[in-house]
Every structure is written in C-alpha cells, then in structure tokens.
Amino acid sequence: MRIDLHCHSTASDGTDTPAELVRNAAAAGLDVVALTDHDSTRGYAEATAALPQGLTLVTGAELSCRVDGVSMHMLAYLFDPEEPALLAERELVRDDRVPRAQGMIAKLNELGVPVTWEQVARIAGDGSVGRPHVATALVELGVVPSVGDAFTQDWLADGGRAFVEKHETDPFEAIRLVKAAGGVTVFAHPAAAKRGRTVPESTIAELAAAGLDGIEVDHMDHDEDTRVRLRGLAAELGLLATGSSDYHGSRKTVALGAYTTHPDVYGEITRRATGAFPVPGTGGA
Secondary structure, eight states: OOEEEEEOOTTTTOSSOHHHHHHHHHHTTOSEEEEOOBTOOTTHHHHHHTOOTTOEEEEEEEEEEEETTEEEEEEEESOOTTOHHHHHHHHHHHHTHHHHHHHHHHHHHHTTOOOOHHHHHHHHTTSOOOHHHHHHHHHHTTSSSSTGGGSSTTTTSTTOTTOOOOOOBOHHHHHHHHHHTTOEEEEOSTTOGGGSOOOOHHHHHHHHHTTOOEEEEEOTTSOHHHHHHHHHHHHHHTOEEEEOOOBOGGGSSOOTTSSOOOHHHHHHHHHHOOSOOOEEOOOOO
C-alpha cells in the first residue's frame, strides 16, 4: 500500500481542488490519501464525492499551534468535524487569518512591495488565506523566484521583516481537543529548521506524555540524518512515525506520494480513531 497522510487543497493553500486532489492521488498510484487543509474541513464533501474507486480518503486538518513562542503544526486525523469545542477553536484560528494577511501586506507595502489585498484574496479564492498566498503574490510581482524563497527572514519567515503573528492553539490544548473529538494527533515536520525555530525534543517528550500519537518523520524538509534522529526519538517516546508529501499542488515542487507512511502505522492510526473513519472510494464523479 502507498499511503500519503499530509495533502492540501484549495480549501486552504493548495492549488488542486479537493476533487482534483483525490483524482491526482489515484493517478499517482496512492491507495490512501489524507486531506489535511490548514484549520479547515471544508474540502471533505467535495473530496468524498469525487473519490475514485480503489482510493481511501482519510479526513483531517493541519492545526496551527504555538508553544514557548515557536510556531508548529499539528496534524489531526479522523476527528469528528462537528465536535463543538474543536470546531470553535478552528474557527478562531481561521478568523484571524484575514487580519494577519492584511498586516503582512501593510508591512510589505512599507518595504516598497506593491502587493494588495485584492491580489492576495484572488490567489486564496475560497481557501483559508495564509502566508503561501502572500508568497505567491510576491512571485507574481517578481520579488522572489519561488514560494519557498518568500519564507526567509527578508520576507515571511517567522520573525521576518513582513511576518505577522496570528492566533495559534497551544499544542497541549490541541491534543486534548482532538482526542475529545475522537481524533489522532501527529506533529507535522517537527525538525523543518528552514521554516524557522523548531520545538526542542524535550517539548516533544512532554507532548508525547500528554497524548501525542506520532511525529512526521519522512518529509521533504528533513534530510536523511534528521529522519534517522526523528525515527529514533519516536521509538524512544513510543510515538508513531509517519511519512507524507505535504503536497500543495503547483505551489510546491513535491509530488503526491513522494514520502509515505508504513501500512502498519496507518492501521494503528485508524485503530485509535473514533471520531470518523476512512472513506473507501466507490468511483466518484
């Protein structure tokens, strides 16, 4: 089985619609794909309706968190999307995205970059607006050659010249909320140092003690030495070790299925989940 547990659609900052995502996942030879848009579950219905036969959909979200001043992302799988407490927290994070993006635009204007809210809103479409949409605007304007090049201290990286903070959930609270909604939690790309400061291993150990289920080990932002270290940390802490592409369509160069999760780990995730269950494809539209 080929299992990719971290993908984005136009419901957040990917460029594939949810329907296109599942069709492309099937074409890429995946057996299981997870839809994990940022703080959003809006793509579920479309992805489910279009799900090709032979492909299983795992519903999820990538939750924006912060601990000790460091931003981090928490993948949440197979939770009840209507559970009130988790829904309210996701909405609080999403509602803060627009003023945050407008704040980044204001800072960029002060730096002489003629980006506008109308441009960023057009790029975001119906998705949850975020830094990748602002980064895409910078690419359109010729300020940087690629979206990745916008995530530096010169521009949009944590603490960068145009960075603006947003509401982010305490990860210990995120674990509690996701568990209460019947879901499973995995710390996304925990050692992606090029994105900014990373959470120390001592904090990962505290998260594990609080109920964290796993860490994302095989990821494009982790080199081989980092993967070996993280796999050892997962074994030491009794955490599941996942692998995922973190696919964003054309917004990033990584392909669907570039990194995958072992079937035994996937099986354990589904065993632990009680809020929702994987959706088998029956030949969608």
